[in-house]
Amino acid sequence: MSEHIRIGLVSISDRASEGTYEDQGIPALKDWLGKALSSPWTAEARLIPDDRATIERTLVDLVDVAGCNLILTTGGTGPAPRDVTPEATLGIGDKEMPGFGEEMRRISLNFVPTAILSRQVAVIRGKSLIINLPGQPKSIRETLEGVRDVEGAVRHVGIFAAVPYCIDLIGGPYIETDEAVIKAFRPKHAIRPRQA
Numbered sequence: 001m002s003e004h005i006r007i008g009l010v011s012i013s014d015r016a017s018e019g020t021y022e023d024q025g026i027p028a029l030k031d032w033l034g035k036a037l038s039s040p041w042t043a044e045a046r047l048i049p050d051d052r053a054t055i056e057r058t059l060v061d062l063v064d065v066a067g068c069n070l071i072l073t074t075g076g077t078g079p080a081p082r083d084v085t086p087e088a089t090l091g092i093g094d095k096e097m098p099g100f101g102e103e104m105r106r107i108s109l110n111f112v113p114t115a116i117l118s119r120q121v122a123v124i125r126g127k128s129l130i131i132n133l134p135g136q137p138k139s140i141r142e143t144l145e146g147v148r149d150v151e152g153a154v155r156h157v158g159i160f161a162a163v164p165y166c167i168d169l170i171g172g173p174y175i176e177t178d179e180a181v182i183k184a185f186r187p188k189h190a191i192r193p194r195q196a
């Protein structure tokens with residue numbers, strides 16, 4: 001039986017937050033999660049500038065006050081002086097989860113050679129998993145869902161496949177996905193029967 005999850009969506013962009021261009025990060029995150037999750041969820045969305053203290057405060061608030069068990073950030077992972085999302089994320093995390101960043105860079109190399117410029121990290125804070133995604137709005141689907149061939153068959157599994165079981169392991173809610181979008185992997189003993 002699935003359970004409700006509160007998900008923090010954080011778009012980190014100087015220009016989108018000051019209105020120079022329209023934010024596409026939050027809409028892209030909501031759109032993908034709307035297709036991928038088959039269990040109930042609600043979003044806590046924040047659009048903020050590339051400022052380390054603001055990023056840290058926002059992440060802490062989403063975990064400790066709003067009660068999010070998953071947070072996805074987008075933006076600020078590159079090498080430019082204002083890109084500080086990984087530093088802020090590591091700064092408030094209890095435990096680093098290096099596999100997410102490593103796998104995202106591998107997936108993203110299927111799309112752009114500059115994927116190696118992206119410094120994304122993931123951490124656990126309390127009962128929340130926090131994952132950095134790149135800033136390009138199209139990279140949100142690419143990293144979460146993975147790589148498909150022209151027939152639509154999965155060639156490189158997206159990182160979201162490992163997210164539901166990670167949330168189980170840290171004591172968060174049991175969430176389920178639409179397997180046509182992303183098949184969540186859990187070991188047999190951890191799979192609960194689906195409700196009719």
Ligand SMILES: Nc1ncnc2c1ncn2[C@@H]1O[C@H](COP(=O)(O)OP(=O)(O)OP(=O)(O)O)[C@@H](O)[C@H]1O
Pocket residue numbers: 011012013014015016021022023024025026050074075076077078080082083134135136137
């Ligand atoms: N929230 C957003 N909405 C739309 N496009 C974005 C957004 N964030 C980033 N992008 C696009 O992705 C590119 C790379 O993202 P990155 O996080 O490095 O942004 P940036 O170049 O530091 O600029 P800014 O922080 O002002 O968005 C940006 O240059 C922009 O073209």
Ligand SMILES: Nc1nc2c(c(=O)[nH]1)N[C@H]1C(S)=C(S)[C@@H](COP(=O)(O)O)O[C@H]1N2
Pocket residue numbers: 074075076077078079083107108111112114115116117118119133134135136138139140142143
């Ligand atoms: N999947 C995917 N990853 C991607 C990209 C992309 O288009 N798709 N853009 C890259 C580019 S151009 C940069 S500079 C780095 C930096 O991350 P940022 O966009 O958060 O600054 O992410 C990279 N990762």
